[in-house]
Amino acid sequence: xxxxxxxxxxxxxxxxxxxxxxxxxxxxxxxxxxxxxxxxxxxxxxxxxxxxxxxxxxxxxxxxxxxxxxxxxxxxxxxxxxxxxxxxxxxxxxxxxxxxxxxxxxxxxxxxxxxxxxxxxxxxxxxxxxxxxxxxxxxxxxxxxxxxxxxxxxxxxxxxxxxxxxxxxxxxxxxxxxxxxxxxxxxxxxxxxxxxxxxxxxxxxxxxxxxxxxxxxxxxxxxxxxxxxxxxxxxxxxxxxxxxxxxxxxxxxxxxxxxxxxxxxxxxxxxxxxxxxxxxxxxxxxxxxxxxxxxxxxxxxxxxxxxxxxxxxxxxxxxxxxxxxxxxxxxxxxxxxxxxxxxxxxxxxxxxxxxxxxxxxxxxxxxxxxxxxxxxxxxxxxxxxxxxxxxxxxxxxxxxxxxxxxxxxxxxxxxxxxxxxxxxxxxxxxxxxxxxxxxxxxxxxxxxxxxxxxxxxxxxxxxxxxxxxxxxxxxxxxxxxxxxxxxxxxxxxxxxxxxxxxxxxxxxxxxxxxxxxxxxxxxxxxxxxxxxxxxxxxxxxxxxxxxxxxxxxxxxxxxxxxxxxxxxxxxxxxxxxxxxxxxxxxxxxxxxxxxxxxxxxxxxxxxxxxxxxxxxxxxxxxxxxxxxxxxxxxxxxxxxxxxxxxxxxxxxxxxxxxxxxxxxxxxxxxxxxxxxxxxxxxxxxxxxxxxxxxxxxxxxxxxxxxxxxxxxxxxxxxxxxxxxxxxxxxxxxxxxxxxxxxxxxxxxxxxxxxxxxxxxxxxxxxxxxxxxxxxxxxxxxxxxxxxxxxxxxxxxxxxxxxxxxxxxxxxxxxxxxxxxxxxxxxxxxxxxxxxxxxxxxxxxxxxxxxxxxxxxxxxxxxxxxxxxxxxxxxxxxxxxxxxxxxxxxxxxxxxxxx
Numbered sequence: 001x002x003x004x005x006x007x008x009x010x011x012x013x014x015x016x017x018x019x020x021x022x023x024x025x026x027x028x029x030x031x032x033x034x035x036x037x038x039x040x041x042x043x044x045x046x047x048x049x050x051x052x053x054x055x056x057x058x059x060x061x062x063x064x065x066x067x068x069x070x071x072x073x074x075x076x077x078x079x080x081x082x083x084x085x086x087x088x089x090x091x092x093x094x095x096x097x098x099x100x101x102x103x104x105x106x107x108x109x110x111x112x113x114x115x116x117x118x119x120x121x122x123x124x125x126x127x128x129x130x131x132x133x134x135x136x137x138x139x140x141x142x143x144x145x146x147x148x149x150x151x152x153x154x155x156x157x158x159x160x161x162x163x164x165x166x167x168x169x170x171x172x173x174x175x176x177x178x179x180x181x182x183x184x185x186x187x188x189x190x191x192x193x194x195x196x197x198x199x200x201x202x203x204x205x206x207x208x209x210x211x212x213x214x215x216x217x218x219x220x221x222x223x224x225x226x227x228x229x230x231x232x233x234x235x236x237x238x239x240x241x242x243x244x245x246x247x248x249x250x251x252x253x254x255x256x257x258x259x260x261x262x263x264x265x266x267x268x269x270x271x272x273x274x275x276x277x278x279x280x281x282x283x284x285x286x287x288x289x290x291x292x293x294x295x296x297x298x299x300x301x302x303x304x305x306x307x308x309x310x311x312x313x314x315x316x317x318x319x320x321x322x323x324x325x326x327x328x329x330x331x332x333x334x335x336x337x338x339x340x341x342x343x344x345x346x347x348x349x350x351x352x353x354x355x356x357x358x359x360x361x362x363x364x365x366x367x368x369x370x371x372x373x374x375x376x377x378x379x380x381x382x383x384x385x386x387x388x389x390x391x392x393x394x395x396x397x398x399x400x401x402x403x404x405x406x407x408x409x410x411x412x413x414x415x416x417x418x419x420x421x422x423x424x425x426x427x428x429x430x431x432x433x434x435x436x437x438x439x440x441x442x443x444x445x446x447x448x449x450x451x452x453x454x455x456x457x458x459x460x461x462x463x464x465x466x467x468x469x470x471x472x473x474x475x476x477x478x479x480x481x482x483x484x485x486x487x488x489x490x491x492x493x494x495x496x497x498x499x500x501x502x503x504x505x506x507x508x509x510x511x512x513x514x515x516x517x518x519x520x521x522x523x524x525x526x527x528x529x530x531x532x533x534x535x536x537x538x539x540x541x542x543x544x545x546x547x548x549x550x551x552x553x554x555x556x557x558x559x560x561x562x563x564x565x566x567x568x569x570x571x572x573x574x575x576x577x578x579x580x581x582x583x584x585x586x587x588x589x590x591x592x593x594x595x596x597x598x599x600x601x602x603x604x605x606x607x608x609x610x611x612x613x614x615x616x617x618x619x620x621x622x623x624x625x626x627x628x629x630x631x632x633x634x635x636x637x638x639x640x641x642x643x644x645x646x647x648x649x650x651x652x653x654x655x656x657x658x659x660x661x662x663x664x665x666x667x668x669x670x671x672x673x674x675x676x677x678x679x680x681x682x683x684x685x686x687x688x689x690x691x692x693x694x695x696x697x698x699x700x701x702x703x704x705x706x707x708x709x710x711x712x713x714x715x716x717x718x719x720x721x722x723x724x725x726x727x728x729x730x731x732x733x734x735x736x737x738x739x740x741x742x743x744x745x746x747x748x749x750x751x752x753x754x755x756x757x758x759x760x761x762x763x764x765x766x767x768x769x770x771x772x773x774x775x776x777x778x779x780x781x782x783x784x785x786x787x788x789x790x791x792x793x794x795x796x797x798x799x800x801x802x803x804x805x806x807x808x809x810x811x812x813x814x815x816x817x818x819x820x821x822x823x824x825x826x827x828x829x830x831x832x833x834x835x836x837x838x839x840x841x842x843x844x845x846x847x848x849x850x851x852x853x854x855x856x857x858x859x860x861x862x863x864x865x866x867x868x869x870x871x872x873x874x875x876x877x878x879x880x881x882x883x884x885x886x887x888x889x890x891x892x893x894x895x896x897x898x
Contacts (some may be wrong), residue, residue, distance in 0.1 A: 173428045175403055177436045178493070184403065186394045192299040195313060197286035200301060203318035205285055206371035207325035211362045213246040214369055216285075221247040221276020222269065246288050248272045253291035293421045294324060295331020295339075297392050308386035318372065319363070319380040326358035332420065334358060337389055341408050341508060342420055344623060348759070356383050391501035398443055401497025401508045405644075406432050408511070409664045414677040418668075429669040438484060438494035441790035446480050446496050446749075449783045453768040454478045474766040477753045481509025482783065483644040484747040484791065487651035489683055490660035492644060493745075494791070510643045513624050515735045515752050515761065517646060518725030518776065519594045521615070521637035523653065523697050525603050526587060528614040530693045530806050534605035535559055536815055541693075541807040542587070544700050547817040548598035550582035550590055556597075556632050558604050564632050572632060574600040577728070584817045591700050592708030594724060596636050601814070603635025611635060617688035619649035619659050637725055643748045650739050651746035653697050653721070656801055657689030695803035702800070705740070712781040713740055716788050718797040724776030734761040738780035743798045745791060749780040 119136065120129040132140075175183040209216050215223060223245050244252070251271045275284065294304035304324050305313040316324070332339045334355045338348035363380055366372035395403060407423055410430065456475045482496040495510035529542040553573040556564045564572040574597040582595060590598040603611050608630055616622060624641040631638065641649070648662040660683060668678035689697075701721035704710045709724040722740025726733055739748040753762035768779055 172426045173423065173430060175406060176429070176431045178433050178491075179436070180431070181436070183432065183434070183436075184394050184399050186392060186403065192290075193302045194290045194300060195286075195302045197282050199312075199314045200286060200289055201314060201316050201318075201321060203372075204289065204301060204313070204316060204321040204324070206366055207318070207321040207362055208246065208285075208289065208328070210365035210369055210371060211322075211325045211358075212249070212328065213244075214365075216246045217281060219245055219247070219276070221245060221272040221274075245272070247276050247284050250284055250288035250291065251275055253293075254287065292328055293331070293424070294327045295335045296337075296389065297424050299424075307390065309384075310387055317384075318366075318376070319359075319384045322359045322362040322366075322380075323355065323384055323386065325362055326355055329358065336386060337506075339420075341404055341511070342411060344513075359383060388504070389501070389506045396502040397500045398439055398495070398497060400501035400506075401495060401510060402432065402434050402439070404497070404508050405492070405495065405511055405664050406430055410668060410678060413663075413665075413679045413681070414668075414675070415679060416677055418675070418677050427671050428675070429672070430665060431667040433491035433493060433664050433666060434495075435493040438791050442482055442484065442494045442496045442787050445783050445787040445790070446482065448786065449779060450478070450480065453779055474753070474764060475768070477755050477762060478751065478764075478767060479505075479509055479754055480749070480751050480783070481512070481515075481643045482747065482749045482787070483510045483642070483647045484745060484787070485644065485647040485651050485662055487654035487741065487743065487746050488658060488660060488685060490648060490651075490662045490681075491666075492662055492664045494787075495644065509750070513621075513640045513642050514759075515750055516637055516640055516727040517737055518637040518727040518735060519596075519599075520646065520723045520725035520737045520739045520748075520776070521635070521639060522591060522594070522599050523650075523701060523723060524615040524618060524620075525599050525606065525611050525635045526591065526700065527618070527653075527689055527693055527697050528606045528611045529587070529602055530696060531614065531690065532606055532610045534602070534812075535561070535607070536605065537812045540810075540812060542602075543806050543809070543811050544588035544591075544696060545586045545811045547584040547586055547811075547813040548590065548602060549814065549816065550576075550585045550595045550598050552576040552579045552581075552597065554597050554601070556600055556604060558632075559607050564604070574632065584814070588700050588703060591723075592704050594704075594709050594726075599635050600632055604632060605814070608634050614689070615639070615649070617659060618652040619662075619688075620645050637727060643750050646737070646739050646750075647741075647746045647748040650741050650748070652688050653694050653701070654741040654743055654746055654800075655685070655694075656691040657687060657694035658685040659688035660685055691801070692804040692806055695801045696806055698800050699803050701740075709775070709777040710738065710740065710781060712777060713738075713785050713788075715785050716742075716792075718742060718792070719799040720788075721800065722781075722784070724781065726775045733764045733767075733775075736764065736776045736778070736780050738776045738784045740781075740784055740788075742788070742792065743800065744795060745788065747784055747788060747791075749784045749787075751780050 119132060121131070121133065124131075172185045174185050177183050213219070213223070248268065251268050279287075289301040291300060293299055294301075294307070296307050298304045298307040301313045301324070304327070305311055305316055305320075308324065308327075309316065309320055326334050332342050332346050333351060335346075336348065336352040336355050338351050339346040363372070363377055367374050367377045391400060407420065410418055410423065411420060454475050456478075457473060479498060480496060481498070482494075483492060484494040485492055497508040497510045498505040526544070529546070531541060533539045533541050553575055555571050555573050558564050566572050576596050585595065585598065587598065587602070589595075611634070612622075612625055615625070620639070620641045624645070625634075625639040644662055648660070652659045661681070663681040665678075665681070667680065668675040688694075698721045701710075701723055702719070704724070705713045705720055705722050710722045713720050713722050720740055720742055722738060725735075725737035725739070727735045735750060735752040737748065737750050739746075741747065751764075751767075753764050753767065754760065755762065
């Protein structure tokens with residue numbers, strides 16, 4: 001080490017410990033054997049340069065400039081903002097500390113003071129600057145609680161106790177026809193009557209307490225623990241609970257504003273607290289039971305007693321009271337009559353099971369909570385079944401079904417959902433798509449044909465076991481349903497739901513699922529074959545001239561070529577209505593004559609999944625097919641869509657493959673203002689089928705009317721396409737359909753027999769008279785034609801678009817079909833008939849006809865008549881008229897037929 005590093009630094013002329021302290025420096029040690037210097041100006045004097053720490057003048061051993069800087073920075077950090085005199089930021093200037101330390105406020109400034117709200121926190125570094133102190137947290141909490149208390153006090157003072165009498169004066173709903181004229185006024189206060197507390201049975205009060213709020217007699221209007229339990233249960237994924245007391249529910253019932261907003265919920269809470277303090281328990285209970293909704297349009301216990309048991313409320317026994325208390329959880333799911341028009345899961349069977357379970361639970365809770373003795377509970381072992389439905393005022397004839405359809409549409413197309421209860425509170429103005437003249441025309445057509453054809457007691461009489469099983473004669477329990485939809489738009493202009501609520505028929509036959517469609521499903525199979533091809537065509541589409549084996553009882557092979565088996569492992573063979581040996585026929589011919597076996601095999605070859613996809617795209621709903629998927633008979637109509645859905649799906653063919661959603665309501669107002677919850681329909685046309693495929697299906701269905709099972713529709717005297725459908729089971733025919741359309745209107749008509757109480761389909765052999773064929777081409781087609789004449793009137797006939805070529809226009813036959821030969825000359829010359837005259841019977845041609853698109857200008861006219869689906873040669877209809885489908889064994893379900 002060099003010599004000068006080992007030397008002691010000379011004494012600072014301004015040394016001394018006091019000076020060092022003033023300058024922010026360590027005291028300068030005196031030289032060995034010497035004394036401390038007390039002279040010289042103070043460190044950091046104005047106008048002098050800083051002397052680096054550790055320099056010879058600083059009195060410390062010299063360690064270099066870098067060390068001096070580090071030492072100065074370290075002292076600055078320790079001292080914080082503003083050091084002592086002579087330090088960084090001190091009043092004496094920079095001093096010997098070098099540059100101002102971190103947090104210093106610069107030369108010549110005083111140390112910073114803490115702010116009133118010390119956040120970010122003074123004198124803290126990093127994350128500690130942003131961490132509030134415990135004092136700050138406490139202050140914030142106290143302030144927050146105080147603010148809440150203040151707001152709650154103001155809210156409590158401002159809210160009023162609701163008037164139960166005002167709640168009973170709810171407005172009516174008004175429904176309008178498509179032209180804006182008034183259809184009917186109903187809902188609101190029609191079925192409500194307040195009764196005093198003394199007339200409410202004690203058993204009813206105890207049943208409600210045991211079911212809804214066991215602490216009612218002691219709580220203060222709200223139950224914090226109940227709310228907490230409900231939140232915990234829902235967080236765990238348990239059953240959704242409201243956590244509301246009877247007082248809260250009473251307040252909700254009497255508040256006319258039912259919006260699901262936070263402000264309304266808070267208002268309800270404060271009102272409940274005030275009601276709990278100011279109103280007696282007796283008044284709360286009577287108010288609650290006089291305003292609660294029990295379903296079937298009944299508000300209040302008196303209306304509920306009359307609606308469900310036909311007696312006054314004061315005459316209800318404890319068992320009946322338990323049933324009515326069960327309804328308060330939700331009449332949609334606890335009314336034993338069922339509410340399938342609102343929710344498909346609310347079937348009579350499911351609702352009855354739920355009602356019985358809750359009824360028993362309420363009675364048991366009454367014993368548990370000390371409101372009933374065990375001995376009295378033992379008396380009530382049989383469920384007191386409520387009586388059937390009754391028509392409300394004004395809901396006669398078709399009006400009830402129209403209102404039911406409109407309400408169902410509103411409920412399913414609103415967000416937040418407008419519930420059935422809210423609709424029945426009233427105050428809504430509902431504008432529908434229903435055309436008054438068309439509704440009346442459809443009703444008249446059904447009733448005219450029904451009067452002429454259906455005569456209970458004069459039809460085919462059942463005897464013995466059949467009479468016991470099916471109920472007398474074949475003309476009893478006959479029902480009709482129908483719907484009419486505009487293709488390309490989807491608006492429902494007319495429907496027929498049954499004879500009327502006032503006649504005891506509460507099932508809307510136009511909008512119900514459960515009746516198999518039979519052969520009216522076959523067009524979807526043909527459309528799928530022309531879209532996807534089959535397992536033997538390498539994806540190339542088939543055409544209406546594709547030939548299939550149409551003989552009776554042919555073995556059916558699945559999509560993989562394996563033989564379809566029954567449950568007993570026997571070979572499944574599809575049965576036709578007759579044993580006619582058709583041989584190989586075109587799909588066009590099979591559609592005309594509604595032959596089953598070709599379409600059962602075709603569906604398997606295409607793939608049942610693709611057939612279903614095609615039907616869904618056209619407009620049917622998946623829940624009408626779930627029970628019948630993947631069975632061989634699926635292709636001939638085991639599915640059960642509603643009449644509305646069938647009319648709309650056929651409208652997809654009418655609009656050249658463009659699908660739309662059906663709708664029945666265009667606008668909803670609430671108290672004169674547009675309802676924000678209701679989602680107005682937007683007509684969106686979606687490409688479901690290729691236009692050429694859809695137009696070709698239409699051409700085939702025109703041939704069904706001209707040459708096949710739908711000849712009655714020729715009386716319409718305009719371009720029309722349609723298909724008959726009949727389902728047959730071992731017990732006999734169960735349903736008959738006719739679905740047809742023009743470009744302006746698509747209409748479906750269904751006929752079936754059903755005991756309304758038992759909800760089972762009955763056979764129709766002999767319905768309409770002992771000689772009646774009971775096929776879709778008979779009574780349903782007659783109703784359809786009569787209605788369409790009135791509905792279309794003198795409107796122009798636009799006809800249908802001419803279909804283009806399918807694929808390459810080549811016919812691909814089923815394996816095993818005869819190979820076409822160059823010469824295809826029919827044995828007879830076809831005759832051209834007038835459109836209103838049934839075509840004559842001709843001899844089937846020899847050879848295999850080839851389908852050729854109708855417009856080929858480069859092709860010369862044939863010298864001999866060409867036999868294809870545009871110019872059919874064989875129009876023979878087998879004896880017995882249009883044949884229904886006869887299904888195979890039970891494994892494959894009921895078959896659909898013509």
